[in-house]
Amino acid sequence: MSTPAPSSPAHGVHSGKAAGLALVVGAIGVVFGDIGTSPLYTLKEAFSPHYGLRNDHDTVLGVLSLAFWALNIVVTLKYVTIIMRADNDGEGGIMALMALAQRTLRKGSRSAYVVGILGIFGASLFFGDGVITPAITVMGAVEGLEVAAPGLGRFVVPIALVVLAGLFAAQRFGTERVGKVFGPVMVIWFVALAAIGVWNVVAAPEVLKAFNPWWGARFFVEHGWHGVFILGAVVLAVTGGEALYADMGHFGAPPIRHGWYFFVLPCLMLNYLGQGAVVLQRPGAVSNPFYEAVPEWALYPMIVLATMAAVIASQSVITGAFSVSRQAMQLGYIPRMRIKHTSHDTIGQIYIPGINWGLALLVFGLVLAFRSSSNLAVAYGISVSATMLIDTLLLALVARMLWPRARYWIVALCLGFLVVDVAFVAANGAKLLQGAWFPVVLGIVLFTVMRTWRRGRELLNAEIHKEGIRLDTFLPGLMLAPPVRVPGTAVFLTASPDVVPHALLHNLKHNKVLHERNVFLTVETLTVPYAPQERRMKIDPIAGDDFHRVIIRYGFMETPDVPLALMRSCDQCDLVFNPMDTTYFVSRESIVAARRRGMPVWRDKLFAFLHRNAAPATTFFRIPGNRLVELGAQVEI
Template sequence: MAVTSNTNSHAHGHNGHGNVGLFGLIVGAIGVVFGDIGTSPLYTIKEAFIPHYGLTPDHATVLGILSLIFWALMIVVTSKYVTIIMRADNEGEGGIMALMALAQRTLAKGSRSAYAVGILGIFGASLFFGDGVITPAITTLSAIEGLEVAAPQLHMWIVPMTLAVLVLLFCSQRFGTERVGKVFGPVMVVWFLSLAAIGIWNIGHNPEVFHALNPVWAMRFFMEHGWHGIFILGAVVLAVTGGEALYADMGHFGARPIRHAWYWFVLPALMLNYFGQGSLVLEDPAAARNPFYIAVPEWARFPMIALATAAAVIASQAVITGAYSVARQAMQLGYIPRMLIKHTSKETIGQIYVPGINWTLMIAVIALVLTFRTSTALASAYGVSVSGTMLIDTLLLALVARSTWPRARAWVLPMCLLFAIVEVAFLIANGSKFLDGAWFPVVLGLLVFTVLRTWRRGRELLHAEIRKEGIQIDTFLPGLMLAPPVRVPGTAVFMTAQTGVVPHALLHNLKHNKVLHERNVFLTVETLNVPYAPKEKRLKIDSIGGEDFYRVVIKFGFMETPDVPLALMRSCDLGGIHFDPMETTYFASRETVVASRHRGMPVWRDKLFAVMHRNAAPATGFFRIPGNRLVELGAQVEI
């Protein structure tokens, strides 16, 4: 029953989001979606005035940087993500993997263009994982670094306190975010109100900072600093980190609540705070060392450190849960090995916990904090992954707009060109910091990309070998029934990735056990490039070789957690076979991959795939097949 209800509840959620009103969705979106971009004021202005850029906090420079930040937010976040790219939803879902699947639907299957789009999407997802490592580290460090202003004698405790907060955060993931998530919205509302209040308090000293709304100040900055002025964009990009999250979390709240929250609450609060910091720096240039905390009245600094740490934890939580969602999508689309997925909520299907991703992220984040030790050092590493992901989003958006938006493409495509120019500039600016730390997300992205591509290609080679050595069902069954083996009662379900080939598990069962069940089902599970499989496409049943043999194809969307037994139980409602759970036995083959030279991939990639395949969660567990109804039979395959 739940298999089809997931689809229905999803549709219902996007039409009206159940009984939750627009205001509740806006508050929820503020708590989950805007954590990353909402903590950017902790470090953006501070990073613009580090010695690396050699800028003097004079009148023209401060207004120029404020103008650059404002127009970066307007062009990249407001225009691109909030206004335009949210139109490119894949049946209500967003994010780079959903956008990639949407773009591939516009191209011929198996074409070079579809392959190139797949490569782009995978690389963007790889960079997203890099962002997932850096965001918790830099936001938590930046928040706790407020101690340097409030209590300089506690400087030595900043890194240990940061590590303690992060370890606690990752260790608490297994309990789920449902309970804690209810307080995320109110805490972030208080955070943004505090940002706005601090900004207004400081703007009073120099109201002229509002002149920075004029783009002339941004252009003047480049004219005064020449071509090397572009490098300041390496700090400006920190203000737009989290733009991808607005799109990725669209499926949870819908586009309308996110747009309302951004236009009327988050954007004004952020800009008031940035302008307040700029006003403070104009009044006291020495405040550029940490303008966020120096802008806070002395009596409020310790409460602000606590609030900022809470906001940093919420921002980190959003990135971590986003990594779980992207990982599940990548698993379903066949780009990473299957991993154990735990559901942490009985009510919300999207609340999941992936232990493998969680502990990998935790180790990487801790290593990052211990290596870089300050938010300034981490800021050098931050922008590359963000800029790269944004640029890939723009390229995929242009493809979708050209193919599927005939009316809007006349203005969307020129806007995509503008976005690409801005994001290439961001990429160049961050590339200049390669040796200072920008190498980290690049190396991490390439490692993740290699793993994803190796897994995808390895699966293709494995399936090709199985098909090559396989026997066609249409020729095998008539021969089998000429001299049938002993028949036993019950239903045998043989899982296979190739619909026309006899499953290895059946051949091994006949060879070793010399029996054939009363009913035999050849089951294939397919993943569609839409988030949720429509009810009418969920299940397909065909009778083959008489009444005793059936070919069944079950289809799931890439946002769903596949539950094969539940889907089979629904088949009787569709006029199909009746599956009694206690009379059904599942047979699966567990291939042992052997690396060999002169095949499809270099031998080191063959060996990497063999290791991943050996350690991947069994397909049977991924498809929720009960262990007491399962028989696994081994086979060795060379690739």
């Protein structure tokens, strides 16, 4: 029998390259969907009657130049090159950046409070973006029917609603199988964008002058101070920049960087140049330059491909909303919700029904209210630009505190980014009365909910702690005259590990028994994505071997599984844990709003409503329902 030859170094290199290429293709399918569908509506919006621009030679080159330099300054330099260095143990996104920034500050300080406010508000604005993106991308794709056959225009809204309904309905099945085709479909999409661009640029190579920043500067010189408002349309070219950073944890920074530098950015710019070339040759094409740039024979296939790309872009935003929601739950900013895992292999594949159908209702409402991508584009942009502004502020703080070697040049660059971000926010702010108010109002509402929940939890825990009895003094007194002991293990979930849980007091008062083994369990969330194994669990025996204080720690990207963690604790100490012989006791507080205490009464009532409707511990901590006992307690805040 022959001995197999050892693998050569060349084989290892080829395998590594193949794996790297697969990651790049996967990133193209998931990360670049939002920014990759921007050509559907960006140039069309720039020349809409709202801005009053003439579609002449100089204006077209000026707008294209602004789009090119916006992509390179905001996306290439700021997000892909610099901000991706600010990873929180490999994870990105505004919540991860906020947690990273807070780690540099003293806990409880005013600076940490301000950073928390910025992060929460940025996350709230992210949901505003998440609502508009599916509506505008799908509408922009389906509107190709108006170019192919003007008589089909009345079917655009119904078709868009059907596509979106199918998208949201399919979320409960997960994206594990369908996600495998995302990469190849988006590769075909970007290749098609580049091919259409080259096809039209060859006919009008004059548009290549747009690479010269002078044309962008000249645009502002010719249009005066009100020319700044065109940035409200230019920002549409960079929507999705935050998604590149937020999805870093799925693929790592190198695949995203390589995919952007060498594939996505060139394809996008070629398409924008091609659209500009069409407008220079046929000024009437400004009504929908994307589809007007497509050869007539390829129009219907391109509509189908654009719709598929729009669905993938929407899927990426929805998945991002699920991920950010889970982070917010773990960090204590929103109530617990039911989370369904849609993959046996990948823990990141989750489905949150409450978030999914809340987004769906808002998206359907937007489509019915605005009825075109042009109208939606007016509302789009302000949440994106405000989030980018917050990212810049947090990046400057992280660079100053954590990057001593690069802090000076990065902080200096942040000042430049700040000027660009403020200009984008101001330009989009001018559209508030035309529709941009919607994501702002939605962001404020979500921010209020998140701050109310966070503050309410602090007040609730403080009230429990104030009225509570110290565990270390209670147990010795209890054991002087112990109640009837029953076999088994009782696990009491408590937010304050030093205070006697209400559930224990109620159990002693009403049932008058004490279990053979008692565990006082606290679940904590760290400001890192995944808790290190050495910090995962802390077990301390108290008042003898019958009582243990257990603290289980999770990262904000993890989903707590209390029974599994306790099973593994058996290897660390003499704590005996038999799942079939264990009962979990949870205190379910009933909130009573009180005047002149804590928050205003309306916020107390809002917190009470959120608290009543939060997912039970059974679901969130994966505790078996048939092993759970909930005992009520009334708390006034």
